[in-house]
Amino acid sequence: MIRHCVFVRFRADVPETERNEIYADLAALRNVVDGFLAISYGANVSPEGLHQGFRDGFTMDFVDEAARDAYLVHPAHKATGGRLLAALEGGRDGLIVFDLVV
Numbered sequence: 001m002i003r004h005c006v007f008v009r010f011r012a013d014v015p016e017t018e019r020n021e022i023y024a025d026l027a028a029l030r031n032v033v034d035g036f037l038a039i040s041y042g043a044n045v046s047p048e049g050l051h052q053g054f055r056d057g058f059t060m061d062f063v064d065e066a067a068r069d070a071y072l073v074h075p076a077h078k079a080t081g082g083r084l085l086a087a088l089e090g091g092r093d094g095l096i097v098f099d100l101v102v
Contacts, residue, residue, distance in 0.1 A: 002062045003102045007054040009094040014087045022087060023058060025080040032076050035067025036060065054096060068099065
């Protein structure tokens with residue numbers, strides 16, 4: 001299984017409602033991407049203070065690398081990803097992506 005971890009810095013003017021809509025759009029991709037197993041999202045709750053400004057994030061679980069790769073090129077992902085990037089500080093600079101085999 002592949003766990004796709006994404007950490008983000010939303011712009012200060014992006015309301016919680018819009019953040020939740022973006023997460024809902026990402027979750028809806030489970031209906032169109034085979035092998036997309038689960039998504040979790042929300043604000044960082046770590047007490048360590050090591051977030052470096054990345055205060056929100058989400059993880060997606062895929063059955064394997066092929067499913068993750070299909071998600072990455074899917075047109076629905078491209079559309080939702082564009083909406084996410086537009087809501088982040090510095091666009092692409094406002095996100096970190098890290099994938100793990102679990």
